[in-house]
Amino acid sequence: MIIEYDGTDFAGWQRQDGAVSTVQGEIEAVLRRILQEAVSITGAGRTDKGVHAMGQAASFMTGSSMEAGRLCHSLNSLLPSSIRIMSLIDVDGDFHARYSALSRQYRYMLRQRESAIFRRFSGYDRASHDLDQLNSRASVLLGRHDFKAFSKSGSDTRTTCCTVSEAQWFREKEFLVFQISANRFLRSMVRYLVSATLRFSGEEISYALVSRQPIKGLLPADPAGLFLWEIGYASAG
Amino acid sequence: MIIEYDGTDFAGWQRQDGAVSTVQGEIEAVLRRILQEAVSITGAGRTDKGVHAMGQAASFMTGSSMEAGRLCHSLNSLLPSSIRIMSLIDVDGDFHARYSALSRQYRYMLRQRESAIFRRFSGYDRASHDLDQLNSRASVLLGRHDFKAFSKSGSDTRTTCCTVSEAQWFREKEFLVFQISANRFLRSMVRYLVSATLRFSGEEISYALVSRQPIKGLLPADPAGLFLWEIGYASAG
Structure with missing residues (x-):
């Protein structure tokens, strides 16, 4: 389903x-x-x-x-x-929503003004941002990296490596939108990456990936803005 | 403000x-x-x-x-x-948000599929609608008419006449949107007009305007879809 x-x-x-x-x-x-x-x-x-x-x-x-x-x-x-x-459809007995999934895509909606209507479904950041700069930072995330620095400590997973196939910021109406796809995500990872690309340089982000050390002062973005957008499967399942 | x-x-x-x-x-x-x-x-x-x-x-x-x-x-x-x-700005002492307003504009957002995200800010109608037909019905509302048939009974107003300057349906992404402007509106009037244009013919709507008799079975649309969109003033106030 x-x-x-x-x-x-x-x-x-x-x-x-x-x-x-x-x-x-x-x-x-x-x-x-x-x-x-x-x-x-x-x-x-x-x-x-x-x-x-x-x-x-x-x-x-x-x-x-x-x-x-x-x-x-x-x-x-x-x-x-x-x-x-x-x-909701019938699927083969060997289909498994989690293990059969090839990719997960998330979107983060960021509003840049106060809003009573959109507060439930967007994060808020009044600072102005340059789209090219955000995308240059986001591009650092592409490929296979160890994202331990961008996950909630205490997550118990066998590995903290993920392969990111898409990471970009774009404008949609009054929102800044971050879209990211990967084979898997760690706990709170997208919210850490949203904050990181908004506030830290590509060099700082790169260093955190390599060193596996969290960036000082980095907090996960408000969950209100985050959507699990789409799950990718090999076939229709 | x-x-x-x-x-x-x-x-x-x-x-x-x-x-x-x-x-x-x-x-x-x-x-x-x-x-x-x-x-x-x-x-x-x-x-x-x-x-x-x-x-x-x-x-x-x-x-x-x-x-x-x-x-x-x-x-x-x-x-x-x-x-x-x-x-919020300072205005002249003779400015009055209600009496100085020349027009009010409302929008109604109608979704045509189930949605957990948009339920708070849209009405729901799974029936398919033809935009030309909706707009032909909406055009009947233009001009000065007595809208008594499209108001909550018991509203105590000096007059039930309103001058509608704009009434149209259009598509915006997955929504059908009704936009209406008038010098004034009666209680629940927009919600009655949304239901009327969705479910009744232009002739039935015209007859209700002239006869001042409510259309049988007409219920106001779900308030969740309605937005007071903009107030028009002669100057910046």
Whole structure:
């Protein structure tokens, strides 16, 4: 399934114990109610608290033979309006939303003026920025690097290397938009890279990649501006 | 001052007694706190519960000599993030945000697919619509008419005549947008006109204007999609 969500009021994607509301937890609870069986879903990417998704992908196994279109409709009638299932299809048994994904694309929306309307879906930075300069800094990220310096400490992953295939800033209406694609991302990595390209030089960013040492004073950008935009698969799955 | 607000969590523009939160009430409370005097502000238009504004205008009198830029900054630091003062300037004593306004412009955003992100700022209608047909219906509204049939019954106004100078539907990205300008609007009028042009013929709309009788089954569109877009004044005020 492809899922769009407004992450503002969720403690991120990943299911948590207790009364904490997460996107995965909400969808699993509704699936259990519809299918009358325990269902565990796998997301292609884990988003942090407050981060949104336009095209999160997730897969699950079920013994039910309910038709996919009907299940999608039932899910949307029972889920909160902040989570919408955009599509749901049957896939081969060897498809896995996480392991079958070849790439993840994120977008960060940055507004440069106060806004009551866009505050929920954008970060705010009143400083003026030169697009060429931002893109020259962003280009340093392309290729395979160790991004340990740009991840939340304590993330337990086997490796901190990622291959970035796209990293660019562009203007869209009144927003500055950062778009980045990679085979994988570390925890909070995109938000660190947004702040880094806005505030630090290409040399400083390069040095952090090589040294694996965080840049002093670098804080992750406001999660409100971040969207998991699209997951790339080899075929339609 | 020009005000942008996310109306989702407010009971409309107009101040109300009791614990009900309104945009006017919030701004007046903060102004009183900053200026240390009772301040009553006048808005150019009153928006219903849940309706947003990109360019609401409001004026007030004060005995304070605080510099406008500083006052604007103080207001934004104390107001909730769902209300932002975009600008604030000194005006002549005979300026009145409501009576000096020559025109009001509203926009209605209609999405045609489910969306977790845009639900807060758009109405939803999955039916497909022909833009030419919508605009042919909208053209019936142009000029001076009695809009009693398209207003909330019980609105107490001296007259129900309004002069509409612009009424059109257009596409903007994935949205259908209705834009309408008039010298004045009746309560809930834009939301009734949105539903009317989407669902009823030009003849039915014309007949309702002439007969002053509501169209049977016509309900106002979801307030989430409506924005008070801009107020027109003769000069910069």
